Amino acid sequence: MIHEAELSIVSEHIERKLGLFFPKNRFADLKRALSLAIPETGFGNDHSLFFNALYTNRLTPQQLDTLALYLTIGETYFFREKICLDVFTKIIIPEIIKNRDELNREIRIWSAGCCTGEEAYTIAMSLNEAMQDIDKWKITIIGTDVNRNFIQKAKNGRYTQWSFRDTPDNLKKKYFTQIGKEFEVIPKIRKMVSFSYLNLADNKYPLVETNTFAMDVIFCRNVLMYFSTEQATKVVDRFKACLTHEGWFITSPVEVSNVYFSTLNQVIINEALVYRKSKWNHQSEPKPERLSFPVDISEIPKISVNSSHLHEVEKLKIEPAIPYDRKKHEAENKDQKLDLKHIYKLIDRTRYEDAMMHLQKLAKLHPTEPSIKFLLAKVFANTGHHTEARILCDELISTNKMNAEYYYLLATILFDQNQKDEAGKVINQVLYIDHTHLLAHFLKGNIARMEGKKQVANKHYKNLLNLIQNMNDSEVIADSGGLTVGRLKEMIIDHI
Numbered sequence: 130m131i132h133e134a135e136l137s138i139v140s141e142h143i144e145r146k147l148g149l150f151f152p153k154n155r156f157a158d159l160k161r162a163l164s165l166a167i168p169e170t171g172f173g174n175d176h177s178l179f180f181n182a183l184y185t186n187r188l189t190p191q192q193l194d195t196l197a198l199y200l201t202i203g204e205t206y207f208f209r210e211k212i213c214l215d216v217f218t219k220i221i222i223p224e225i226i227k228n229r230d231e232l233n234r235e236i237r238i239w240s241a242g243c244c245t246g247e248e249a250y251t252i253a254m255s256l257n258e259a260m261q262d263i264d265k266w267k268i269t270i271i272g273t274d275v276n277r278n279f280i281q282k283a284k285n286g287r288y289t290q291w292s293f294r295d296t297p298d299n300l301k302k303k304y305f306t307q308i309g310k311e312f313e314v315i316p317k318i319r320k321m322v323s324f325s326y327l328n329l330a331d332n333k334y335p336l337v338e339t340n341t342f343a344m345d346v347i348f349c350r351n352v353l354m355y356f357s358t359e360q361a362t363k364v365v366d367r368f369k370a371c372l373t374h375e376g377w378f379i380t381s382p383v384e385v386s387n388v389y390f391s392t393l394n395q396v397i398i399n400e401a402l403v404y405r406k407s408k409w410n411h412q413s414e415p416k417p418e419r420l421s422f423p424v425d426i427s428e429i430p431k432i433s434v435n436s437s438h439l440h441e442v443e444k445l446k447i448e449p450a451i452p453y454d455r456k457k458h459e460a461e462n463k464d465q466k467l468d469l470k471h472i473y474k475l476i477d478r479t480r481y482e483d484a485m486m487h488l489q490k491l492a493k494l495h496p497t498e499p500s501i502k503f504l505l506a507k508v509f510a511n512t513g514h515h516t517e518a519r520i521l522c523d524e525l526i527s528t529n530k531m532n533a534e535y536y537y538l539l540a541t542i543l544f545d546q547n548q549k550d551e552a553g554k555v556i557n558q559v560l561y562i563d564h565t566h567l568l569a570h571f572l573k574g575n576i577a578r579m580e581g582k583k584q585v586a587n588k589h590y591k592n593l594l595n596l597i598q599n600m601n602d603s604e605v606i607a608d609s610g611g612l613t614v615g616r617l618k619e620m621i622i623d624h625i
C-alpha cells in the first residue's frame with residue numbers, strides 16, 4: 130500500500146532524477162507504475178526500502194533504468210505531426226544547405242526522447258526524399274531516450290502496422306521490407322541513424338562523448354509535456370547549448386510554452402511554430418526553393434485551418450511572434466463563446482461543413498484549447514475526415530491520458546476504418562478509465578458480434594443492460610448524439 134503523502138515525496142525525487150512530473154491527478158499512474166517497477170528492482174514488495182534508497186540516492190543506474198521503463202510513455206508513430214516535418218524539409222533543410230560550403234557538407238540532427246525510433250527514422254526518410262544529392266553529404270542523426278527497452282526496439286528497426294497509422298503508402302513501400310506481420314526499415318535508412326541511452330534530466334549534453342554538440346536541428350516532441358516547468362526549462366537551456374549558432378529546435382504544437390522556450394527565438398511559419406537560436410531575418414532571406422517531396426498533398430491532414438496552405442511554399446508567410454495583447458485576447462475569448470453556441474446549433478442541424486469551418490478558425494485562435502479540438506475531432510469523424518480526427522484525438526490523449534471520451538472517439542474512428550482489433554484495444558482503455566461508459570460497452574459488444582463471437586458480445590450487452598436497468602427510458606445518453614436509454618435497450622435486445 131503506497132500512501133498519498135509518500136507519493137508526493139516520491140514524485141519530487143522522480144522529477145529530479147528523470148525529469149518526469151507526476152502531479153496529484155496522475156498519482157494513480159505513478160502508484161501503478163511503482164507497484165510494477167519495485168519488485169523488479171530487487172526490493173521485492175518492500176516499498177519502504179525502495180523509497181529509502183530513492184531518497185538517499187542509493188538506487189543504482191540499473192534500478193533507475195527499471196523505474197524509467199515503467200514511468201515513460203511510448204506513444205509514437207512515423208510521420209507524426211506532418212506540419213512540423215514539412216517546415217523541416219521545405220524551409221529548414223534548404224536553409225542549412227544554402228549556408229554550407231563545399232568543404233562543410235555535414236548536417237547533424239538529434240531526436241531527443243526518440244522512443245522506439247519512429248521519429249528518427251522519419252527524419253532520415255524525409256531527408257532522403259528532400260535531398261537529391263544526399264550521398265554527397267555527411268548526415269548524422271542520433272536518437273536518444275531514457276527507456277532502454279525503447280532504444281533496443283529502435284535499434285531493431287522492426288515495426289507493426291500501428292506505427293504506420295499516418296504513413297503514406299508509397300513511403301512505407303519504399304523504405305520498409307515486410308517480414309511476416311512486421312515491417313523492417315531498409316538498411317540505407319538504418320545506417321543514417323544511431324540510437325543511444327540518454328537521460329535528459331542528467332547533465333550529459335552537450336558533450337562529445339554523447340555526440341550531442343553542434344546540432345543543426347533538435348527535435349524534442351511530446352517529451353517536455355511530461356516534465357515539470359522547472360526541469361523543462363533546464364532541458365531547453367541545455368539544448369540551446371547543443372545547437373550551432375544558427376541551429377533550430379522543433380517541438381510539438383501541444384507543448385508550446387513561452388516559459389520553457391523564452392531563451393530561443395520563435396519563428397512562425399503559417400500554423401507551425403519552431404524555434405531558433407539566432408534571430409532569423411527572413412526579409413533578407415531569399416524565398417526557399419520548392420523541393421521534390423513526393424508526399425501527395427491530398428494525403429496531408431487538413432488540420433491547418435484555412436486556405437493559405439502550408440504545403441504550397443510560394444504562399445509562405447513568415448511572421449515574427451506576436452506579442453501578447455490582453456485586449457485582443459479578451460475580445461477573442463468573447464467571440465469564442467458566441468461562436469461555440471452557434472457551432473452547436475450548426476451541428477444539431479447537421480451542417481457539419483459550416484461547423485468545421487468555424488471550428489477551424491477557433492482552433493487557430495486557441496490552438497491548445499481541448500474543448501475546441503475535441504469538438505473539431507468529432508466533426509471531422511462525423512464527416513469521414515478520419516485522418517484529421519485521429520490526429521486530433523492523439524493530440525488530445527497526449528495532453529490528458531485519463532479522459533475516457535477522447536479514447537472513445539478514437540475507438541469509433543478506428544471502428545469506422547475497419548480496424549476492429551485496434552478499436553477493441555482502445556475501448557479497453559476507455560473501460561479501464563470508466564467501467565460504466567455505456568457506449569464503450571455497446572461498441573465492444575458490436576465488435577464481438579461482427580467477429581462472430583456471440584457469447585462475448587452477449588456478455589457485453591448484458592453488462593450494459595445491468596448498467597442501464599435503473600435509468601429512465603427517456604434519458605439521453607451523454608455524448609451519444611441524442612440516443613435515449615429506451616432506444617439503446619431496444620437495440621441491445623435486437624442483438625442478443
Ligand SMILES: C[S@@+](CC[C@H](N)C(=O)[O-])C[C@H]1O[C@@H](n2cnc3c(N)ncnc32)[C@H](O)[C@@H]1O
Pocket residue numbers: 147148149201202203204205206209241242243244245248273274275276279327328329330349350351352355
Ligand atoms: C510520447 S514519447 C514521444 C516520442 C517522439 N518524440 C514523438 O513525438 O513521437 C516520449 C518519450 O520521451 C522519453 N522520455 C521521458 N523522460 C525522458 C528523459 N528524462 N530523458 C530522455 N527521454 C525521456 C520517453 O521514454 C518516451 O520515449
